[in-house]
Amino acid sequence: MFHHIFVTGHLHRSLQLRHIVAHCQEMIGLAMVDPQVGPVGEVLGLIMAAKDLVAGGRVGGGSGWSGRGGGWDRGREREVNPFGNDDVDDDADRALGEQENTGINFDAYEDIPVETSGDNVPPPVNTFVEIDLGDALNQNIQRCKYVKPTPVQRHAIPISLGGRDLMACAQTGSGKTAAFCFPIISGIMRGQFARPRGVRTVYPIALILSPTRELSCQAGLWVKSMHFGACNFLIYAILISSVHFDMQIHDEARKFSYQTGVKVVVAYGGAPINQQLRELERGVDILVATPGRLVDLLERARVSLQMVRYLALDEADRMLDMGFEPQIRKIVEQMDMPPPGLRQTMLFSATFPKEIQRLASDFLSNYIFLAVGRVGSSTDLIVQRVEFVLETDKRSHLMDLLHAQRANGINAKQALTLVFVETKKGADSLEHWLCVNGFPATTIHGDRTQQEREQALRSFKTGKTPILVATDVAARGLDIPHVAHVVNFDLPNDIDDYVHRIGRTGRAGKTGLATAFFNENNLSLAKPLADLMQEANQEVPAWLTRYASRSYGGGKNKRYGGGGRFGGRDFRREGFSNRGGGGTDYYGGNSSGGYGVPGSYGGGYGPGVTSAWD
Numbered sequence: 001m002f003h004h005i006f007v008t009g010h011l012h013r014s015l016q017l018r019h020i021v022a023h024c025q026e027m028i029g030l031a032m033v034d035p036q037v038g039p040v041g042e043v044l045g046l047i048m049a050a051k052d053l054v055a056g057g058r059v060g061g062g063s064g065w066s067g068r069g070g071g072w073d074r075g076r077e078r079e080v081n082p083f084g085n086d087d088v089d090d091d092a093d094r095a096l097g098e099q100e101n102t103g104i105n106f107d108a109y110e111d112i113p114v115e116t117s118g119d120n121v122p123p124p125v126n127t128f129v130e131i132d133l134g135d136a137l138n139q140n141i142q143r144c145k146y147v148k149p150t151p152v153q154r155h156a157i158p159i160s161l162g163g164r165d166l167m168a169c170a171q172t173g174s175g176k177t178a179a180f181c182f183p184i185i186s187g188i189m190r191g192q193f194a195r196p197r198g199v200r201t202v203y204p205i206a207l208i209l210s211p212t213r214e215l216s217c218q219a220g221l222w223v224k225s226m227h228f229g230a231c232n233f234l235i236y237a238i239l240i241s242s243v244h245f246d247m248q249i250h251d252e253a254r255k256f257s258y259q260t261g262v263k264v265v266v267a268y269g270g271a272p273i274n275q276q277l278r279e280l281e282r283g284v285d286i287l288v289a290t291p292g293r294l295v296d297l298l299e300r301a302r303v304s305l306q307m308v309r310y311l312a313l314d315e316a317d318r319m320l321d322m323g324f325e326p327q328i329r330k331i332v333e334q335m336d337m338p339p340p341g342l343r344q345t346m347l348f349s350a351t352f353p354k355e356i357q358r359l360a361s362d363f364l365s366n367y368i369f370l371a372v373g374r375v376g377s378s379t380d381l382i383v384q385r386v387e388f389v390l391e392t393d394k395r396s397h398l399m400d401l402l403h404a405q406r407a408n409g410i411n412a413k414q415a416l417t418l419v420f421v422e423t424k425k426g427a428d429s430l431e432h433w434l435c436v437n438g439f440p441a442t443t444i445h446g447d448r449t450q451q452e453r454e455q456a457l458r459s460f461k462t463g464k465t466p467i468l469v470a471t472d473v474a475a476r477g478l479d480i481p482h483v484a485h486v487v488n489f490d491l492p493n494d495i496d497d498y499v500h501r502i503g504r505t506g507r508a509g510k511t512g513l514a515t516a517f518f519n520e521n522n523l524s525l526a527k528p529l530a531d532l533m534q535e536a537n538q539e540v541p542a543w544l545t546r547y548a549s550r551s552y553g554g555g556k557n558k559r560y561g562g563g564g565r566f567g568g569r570d571f572r573r574e575g576f577s578n579r580g581g582g583g584t585d586y587y588g589g590n591s592s593g594g595y596g597v598p599g600s601y602g603g604g605y606g607p608g609v610t611s612a613w614d
């Protein structure tokens with residue numbers, strides 16, 4: 001027989017919720033967390049309590065972390081199992097947690113060209129067992145159902161394990177997160193890191209920076225069964241207006257580091273800082289952070305970077321474009337982080353414009369450049385279509401597509417469609433119009449609160465609203481299973497943004513479809529788009545080739561200009577010398593902005609275009 005425990009709440013009823021949780025805890029003999037940081041933090045604290053309850057963990061107060069690398073103090077806390085219970089039988093939960101890594105079409109990656117450059121490049125591996133990652137990590141790889149490494153992992157993991165700095169470019173959905181997480185976790189497991197004991201300051205060993213807090217969040221709805229002695233409990237942890245989400249990288253890193261003794265903490269803006277501070281106080285080995293929130297923590301002296309031995313930048317080109325570069329420089333160069341050479345630095349993205357490579361090389365020491373596939377290319381697992389659609393016809397055209405999808409059963413349960421638009425207003429109005437016309441949709445854009453964005457993502461992921469209308473906020477990194485179709489209702493101005501957007505489908509060896517509506521407003525994209533499609537063996541419509549041949553320069557998409565179709569790969573091979581190697585200083589002598597780079601990268605956004613940072 002099951003005892004049912006409902007943990008449910010609303011912000012203004014958080015006291016009541018607290019009592020319910022306390023009661024649950026009393027029933028099964030667990031300690032109570034002390035959620036004392038205001039209503040939102042309180043509710044999140046309660047949810048964390050529920051989460052620990054669900055996982056059978058014992059939640060203690062104060063610092064539960066001690067010993068090497070801040071690993072688990074197993075006498076006082078037990079680690080929440082990020083893989084969840086095997087006996088989960090709830091559809092929504094399954095949809096949220098399932099990664100479906102079995103049946104991946106690895107053959108799709110076999111022929112992919114790989115380029116490495118730099119001194120003494122360690123050879124690639126073919127299997128995970130060849131690499132000595134340690135038992136605990138190997139077990140987690142099995143739990144993730146990763147049978148063999150993806151190409152970027154085959155090359156990047158030995159390079160990083162060899163202690164080398166790395167700039168890696170590999171296609172969307174090809175497993176870059178694990179490629180930088182595995183060596184970091186393995187390195188921390190092996191290392192001896194004597195860290196200062198600050199009163200309130202924590203000293204992470206690894207820092208993973210990612211550009212947006214949206215870089216996929218994992219929803220926190222728990223419906224689990226569990227057993228205590230002779231009793232079975234079904235525990236429902238549902239929060240009506242505030243749900244705790246973890247960033248995707250954090251979520252992945254937690255899976256990979258499960259039972260390794262390596263503690264991962266996330267800090268990102270738009271969520272209450274107190275909860276994050278409490279988590280940090282319990283100890284941290286790997287800190288996953290967005291730049292803004294990290295600067296805040298550094299300024300409050302709650303985090304010191306002086307022990308950082310590993311620095312990873314995900315979506316590194318975005319992190320270094322003009323919008324965020326000063327913040328990144330502050331974190332990496334102006335605080336207490338060890339310099340290149342004394343720390344290991346790994347930069348990853350699917351796109352890496354040369355100008356950004358130049359900036360990035362400032363952070364690296366004698367690094368290896370790795371390109372899996374052509375730099376900035378899209379995977380040919382995605383079928384790309386471009387249709388000429390006038391502005392005034394876009395809605396009816398989209399409707400036709402959606403009706404056809406429905407008729408073909410493509411939009412059956414769990415097949416999701418992501419529609420990219422240019423503006424926040426445009427997103428809201430299209431969402432409304434879709435809903436009115438019988439297509440449940442939701443939106444994600446910069447004017448929505450963090451909570452609304454998270455709810456939208458969750459509603460999309462679970463298939464409740466199988467259409468998500470988004471601005472570029474959702475263009476990068478999001479790893480949402482079952483996105484079958486990406487529609488570029490409005491095309492971006494920058495071909496790299498297009499690559500990231502369509503990369504929300506066709507992930508991890510699966511196929512996907514991307515449709516773009518092109519018209520005379522997108523002429524500057526004609527050539528790069530035609531080139532990209534050709535590169536990915538896609539059918540390029542004759543009209544697009546004609547536009548492309550007229551070469552409308554927009555000052556953007558410079559990788560297509562001159563010297564090879566994609567403007568080369570490792571920029572060091574193109575007549576620029578690496579600063580670290582003692583060559584020409586191409587920075588124009590200014591290291592904090594205005595780099596004197598001819599035609600420096602402008603972030604890729606035209607005026608009025610919504611960026612991922614809004």
Ligand SMILES: Nc1ncnc2c1ncn2[C@@H]1O[C@H](COP(=O)(O)OP(=O)(O)OP(=O)(O)O)[C@@H](O)[C@H]1O
Binds near residue numbers: 175
């Ligand atoms: N070796 C592997 N075997 C099977 N699945 C894998 C493997 N490595 C990663 N994956 C899965 O592939 C998916 C895509 O991985 P990930 O999100 O790291 O891609 P990415 O290269 O960072 O993409 P993007 O550039 O869009 O951020 C994830 O669901 C991940 O769990």
